[in-house]
Amino acid sequence: MGEYIVNFSNWIWDTPMLILLMGGGFVLFVYSGFLPFRHLGHAIKVVRGKYDETNVPGQISSKQALSAAIAATVGLGNISGVAIAINMGGPGAIFWMWMSAFVGMATKYFSCSxxxxxxxxxxxxxxxxxxxxxxxxxxxxxxxPLSVLFSVAGVLGLLSIFQANQLTAVLRSVLLIPNGLDNGESTKWVLGILMMITVAIVILGGIKRIAAVASKLVPFMVILYFATVVLIMIQYIENVPSMIWLILTDAFTGQAAMGGAVGAVIVIGARRAAFSNEAGIGTAPMVHGASKNNEPVREGLIAMLGPFIDTIVVCTLTALVILLTGVWESTENDGVRLTLSAFEMALPGFGKYLLMIAVLVFALSTMFTYSYYGHKCFNYLFGAEKANYxxxxxxxxIVxxxxxxxxxxxxxxDGMYAIMAIPTMISTIYLAPKVKAATKVYFDKMKKEEVGK
Structure with a gap:
């Protein structure tokens, strides 16, 4: 069964998803008039609450919606996903993650509007x-039928099995195995049950509790991770330019990729970026759709910050740590264990513990938000009265x-994400003219208000 899952995932991500996500995202990026570049500053003002409204439909604020969305995206995809990308596609895969993020900003703008x-x-x-x-x-x-297809894939694809898997791996590697406390499979079961109980305490309280917890955890985990990575980079600061150059050159040579093909590096980068920032997959529109906001364009502007924070900032920091320490060439570790090796090499004795804390917070915050996504898909399919099942x-x-x-x-x-992306991208491209028209009205209004002042 596992072999069929792996083969299907590899097939659907080879060309179909590359065309749909990166090709479709690029079309939206150009169609928007390069809006993510032109209005990034305005988006930051919006998320700071300058234009917040009250007494409007919705369950959470726009800021909470962004926090919840980032809680789901700024997570293990930034730690394990980047490591997997470098393992499979070499440093050049990071460049294609960047490209996916820029077009993903446009995709999120349209889909969340x-x-x-x-x-x-x-x-x-x-x-x-x-x-x-x-x-x-x-x-x-x-x-x-497209709505049903999205929701069925969402019920299955938005499980937090990846987060549970990687959190288990890091807890065993850092705390249990070195101290002789690991009993193999039985330890995995115990850790899985403990994670399940922790997540249950939060998610059974609904979206308001999830958003409240996420809005507190997200700033903490980003600051902690950012500070730790900067501390590592300072040690290797003279090598940072050469590592960035390595990313840029390897993106077009494909020397480190499977089979040595540039196309393989692009696929790997796009695949890991989709898992990391989820642009075009359809998850963020679910939480942004619950925002107390009557202005579609404003919500789209807030949402487009997600891929920038997630991939351009956080994923790049992780990639630089892995490349600067050289562990990607000197170890056979994969996933989170590769990043763990980098932190331990750069900060002997305590680096692995800092990463463990970051992974713990990343994983749990993602688990909280994913439950909301899957709950909404189940709600759509079977009704609100059965959704809590x-x-x-x-x-x-999780276990x-x-x-x-x-x-x-x-x-x-990956396979379920690909299926979710099909209805999401079809609807986003089909309805893009509606968003473009609303964008013109919105910014014309903003100009008049500025002139009036």
Whole structure:
């Protein structure tokens, strides 16, 4: 079974997803008039709360929506995902992660604007957002099979099995194995059960509790990780320019990639970027669609900051640590254990503990937010009155992720993400003219207000 999962994931990400995500994202990037570059400053003002509204539909603030979305994206994809990308595609894969992030900013701008523009209601009458509602409300009932396809893939693909797997790996490597406390498979089961209980305490409180916890954890984990990485980079500061040059040159030579093909490096970079920042997958529109915001463009501007923070900033920092320490060439470790080796080499004695804390916070915050995504998909398929059953299914699979193999877990999630991206990108491109028209109206209004002052 594992072999079929791996083969399917490799096939669908080879060309179909490259064309859909990077090609479609590039089209949106150009169609927007390079909006992510032109209005980045305005987006930062918006997220700081300058234009917050009250007494509008929704469940959480725009800032909380961004925090929850970043909690799901700034996580183990930035630690393990980057390591996997370098392992599989060499340093050049990071360049293609950057390219995916820039076009992903445009994709998130359009998809999250649409999530506010075309909100729907679940069976209990609660305002909801996300690709499934965008498709049904914006494209019409005849497109509902795409909504169902997205939701089915979301129920399965938004499980936190990868986070459980990698958190188990780092806890065993740092705390248990060195102290002779690891009993192999039984230890994985125990750690999985402990993670399940911790996540249950938060997610059973619903989106408001998830958003409240995420809005506190996200700044903490980003600052901690950023500070640790900067500390490492200072030690190797003279080598930073050469490592950046290595990323740029290797992106077009493909010498370190599987088979030595540039195309393989591009696929690996795009695949890991999609897992890291989730642009075009459809997860962020679900949480941004719950925002207390009546202005679609404003929500889209907030959302587009996600891929920038996630991939351009955090993933680059991780990549530089791995490359600067040279562990990518001198060890056979994979995933989080490769990053762990880099931290331990650069900061002997305590580096691994700092990374362990970061991984713990990253993994748990992602687990909290993913539960909300899957819950919304289940809600759409089976109704609000049955949606809470999903939480119990979600919690049980955390244990399964802790004991499964990394290759199967990564391939399963990648495969489901690919299926989710199909309805998301089709609807985003189809309805893009609506967003472009709203963008013009919004910025014309902003100019008039500035002149009026």
């Amino acid at each position: 649409l999530a506010i523009m075309y909100r729907g209601k679940d069976s209990s009458g609660e305002i909801q957002g996300g690709p499934m509602y965008v498709i049904e409300e914006g494209m019409g009932k005849r497109w509902k 999903y939480n119990y299914f979600y919690l049980v699979t 399964a992720g802790a004991v499964a193999s990394l290759e199967v877990v990564v391939s399963f999630i």
